[in-house]
Amino acid sequence: MKRNFGTRQRDPMRAASVLLNASRDAGGTSFSTVATVLQRFEKFVGFARERGVSRLDKVTRLLVQNYALFLRDSDYSPAYQQNLLSAVNTVLARGYESQSQRWQPVTSRAEGLTRRDNVRKSPTTSKEQLLQAQADMPEHAAIVADLARELGLRSKEAALLNARAALKEAKEKLLVTIVDGTKGGRTRNVPVTQPSQVDALIKAARLQGDNRSLIPSHQTWVEFRATTLYNGRAALKRAGIAGYHALRAAYAADRYLEVTGSLAPCNTNCRRTAERAIDLHAREIIAEELGHGRTDVLVSYVGSRKS
Numbered sequence: 001m002k003r004n005f006g007t008r009q010r011d012p013m014r015a016a017s018v019l020l021n022a023s024r025d026a027g028g029t030s031f032s033t034v035a036t037v038l039q040r041f042e043k044f045v046g047f048a049r050e051r052g053v054s055r056l057d058k059v060t061r062l063l064v065q066n067y068a069l070f071l072r073d074s075d076y077s078p079a080y081q082q083n084l085l086s087a088v089n090t091v092l093a094r095g096y097e098s099q100s101q102r103w104q105p106v107t108s109r110a111e112g113l114t115r116r117d118n119v120r121k122s123p124t125t126s127k128e129q130l131l132q133a134q135a136d137m138p139e140h141a142a143i144v145a146d147l148a149r150e151l152g153l154r155s156k157e158a159a160l161l162n163a164r165a166a167l168k169e170a171k172e173k174l175l176v177t178i179v180d181g182t183k184g185g186r187t188r189n190v191p192v193t194q195p196s197q198v199d200a201l202i203k204a205a206r207l208q209g210d211n212r213s214l215i216p217s218h219q220t221w222v223e224f225r226a227t228t229l230y231n232g233r234a235a236l237k238r239a240g241i242a243g244y245h246a247l248r249a250a251y252a253a254d255r256y257l258e259v260t261g262s263l264a265p266c267n268t269n270c271r272r273t274a275e276r277a278i279d280l281h282a283r284e285i286i287a288e289e290l291g292h293g294r295t296d297v298l299v300s301y302v303g304s305r306k307s
Helices: 012-025 031-050 061-072 078-098 127-134 139-151 155-160 163-173 195-208 221-238 244-260 276-290 295-302
Strands: 175-178 188-191
Touching: 012 031, 012 078, 031 061, 031 078, 061 078, 127 139, 127 221, 139 155, 139 195, 139 221, 139 244, 155 221, 163 175, 163 195, 188 276, 221 244, 244 276, 244 295, 276 295
Parallel strands: none
Antiparallel strands: 175 188
16 A cells, blocks of 8 residues: 555645545535545544654554544544544545555444434424525525525525526426536426515526626625635524525425425424324435435425424
8 A cells, every 4th residue: 555545745645635526526525625634634643653653554444443433432522423423434435546455434323423413493483584685695695595495406506597598498387397406416407386476586587687697797606605604604593594405404394385285394392293194205305305315314304204
């Protein structure tokens, strides 16, 4: 195995940066993901150095397992423990791939880390709450928020949406095809069942003008995210909304009500009131509309399946 996986870097953090940036350049990760993973990985580098390991290619599975045990006994939250361990697996996976080998990840479950609780327990954002936030948001960010709330789009999907074409499709087919900015390049269709969805597309198309998307022609996605969306997120938080993702949860809860005739569990004190089979059917539909392949992800949007 080549030193630090052949990155030509003596420092493990710089070597990790080379590996992650190569993955980003190949379309595997984003700038923000690289920065986040490196920040988390730095803790492992310190742990490894204290144990005499200063090269990535010398990191053993046993060392990572010991790190997991260290995390398990730490005061870090369950979610942060898992994020720290995931960062190590991510960097090592990239390193082994560069050498045409495979890293067998060390999993939190196998090492006994406390499982994080992803079940949504708080009520979803109301449209009135969003209106309050939008009064303090940049115009483009406010429209992205509208599309997240009305169509369940991720912020990147909303920013890259060709709203003019989407509006035409919505009027003709009562759906919108989401292509750009999706995770894994998975195209999906979002149904248009409410006038408010069309209204959001009309506003987006008007703001888009002759551009290809909501991102102004003089900006890249990265620049748009770091400025306009960043400032918009701050306004959302001031209004008590966690971020754009919380607006996707609100969309999911609305769709849950449409499909089942019952409020989402997160909006009924964490109790499912719909029949179990109907609840599962709704989760299957909404998971597809949100761009997820698994229904179990829906607990973080609409709450638990427990009655």
